[in-house]
Amino acid sequence: MFPLSRVIISAALLLTVSLMVQAETFTFTAIPDADASRLQERFDKVADYLSAELGVEVKYIPVKSYAAAITAFRNNQVQLAWFGGLSGVQARRLVVNSEAIAQGYEDQLFKTYFIAHHSTGMTAAETFPLGIEGKTFTFGSKGSTSGRLMPEFHIREQFKMAPEQAFARVGYSGDHSRTIAQVQAGAYQVGAVNYQVWETELASGKIDPTKVSVIWSTPTYPDYQWTIRGDVDARYGGNFKQRVTQALLNMSDPNLLASFPRQSFLPASNQDYAPIENTAQAIGLLD
Template sequence: MRLSNLLSGLLLCAVAGVAHADRFVFTAIPDQDERRLTERFGQIADYLQAELGVEVEYIPVKSYEAAVSAFRNDQVQLAWFGGLTGVQARRLVPGSQAIAQGAEDTAFKSYLIAHTSTGLAPMTELNDSLRGLSFTFGSKGSTSGRLMPEYYLRNAFGTAPESVFERVGFSGDHSRTIALVESGAYQIGALNYAVWDAEVAAGNVDTDAVQVIWESPTYPDYQWTIRGDVDARFGAGFTERVQQALLNMTDPTLLAAFPRSGFVPATNADYAPIEDTAVSIGLMDAQ
């Protein structure tokens, strides 16, 4: 290879590295249909770019686990995580911080929904009428679609869900959970209450076929988590600027991407109950 070609190649690599360093990238756990998330979060990228004065890009991921991996590997510097995935990511990237949560996320909750053919009625406490039926969680890494429902099921029955239900599955996301229970593929499902409420309001659920039968106590859930090295890369005070941009987001169209009414400050300590719960049912090791 000629020296001039080698130098040109090295220069291109250096320029590409600088361009990547100047681009602020974020993702979100795929808790709903990917196409809809890409459309909605593309608008968030435009908003953040205007507010921060740096190039901002949203990249979709295929799974909750992939969102955590992208954060760990520095493919993204900011992520809209659920409670559990946020705890997992911050463990893997020391110095990372939860900086904002939805106003609704300070007291989030899960729903259990059931196909009406089961004859199940709304209940305040989980009981033996659920035994022997088929059941689907959402993603294995979901706080509202797996962690907290499993915790309350274990408390109620004193055993793992696999010993309570005839069949246990994982749908992958909340929208899919609704579809599976509505179709009768599973008789019961666990999901995020906000997705259910939004889908019902949009007329996307046949409420003659599926209904809510139980809601959980509240817990902290979704949050924005940012890597601890962004100030070194994007300038002093960048973390605070990102946080303020999120807290200042008031456009209803942008907030509908989540959906949330707005954002409030968050800290890592807010999610200690989620970590404790994950440890208690064996989804995470104690530190």
């Protein structure tokens, strides 16, 4: 028989290991599509909400770029991510069994605004603005669905050439807020921007409509979604993926939803983003 002291020590060690497993932090990130301070405020609230719903510590980890968000997900530095359509497709191709689990109500029918500096003389139109050819043009991040993938797709469709051939100069601002700022300042004549970032900044008074305005809106497409790694059940306990999914779908606090902004979250699947994957392949953005 084992001495009583050894049994007690073994039991204590087992309890310690059990508590460590229970206390393991669940981490998530998000593509940096807007001002960093705004993202930190938004996703710290999400972390607090998920912590309460899941009964584990949840931490938001900011990243500097879309590529960094994908890398963090691939390397298991984060287990959940708020991706755009393209970045989600890219991440899921790198992590076996990862899944899109929830999308915003608005993400079913997302769109991109083309915006122009007032000096161009261009105004809102129902059809693609052919007058942008030969002007200076800025996308957002190179990995952005709304700020690069979809606008580039439409540019190629209309002009039958790459953006670098269609425009006098092409830039990549890095995020939608900077795209708006650069076009408003006249650094670029035309740009492509996430329609929700535009509407949010317009409502908050950050946009001067006498200097920059929307000249065209793309047809709708699927965009942002929450994507989770396929190994979370093994790491955090059975049914954890479903618990995370349900917590996201149950998010109902108006203040929390408004920070996205989304009216609610709905179930999502990898198949929902097949149109994004097909478009990315068609213009050479996927290997």
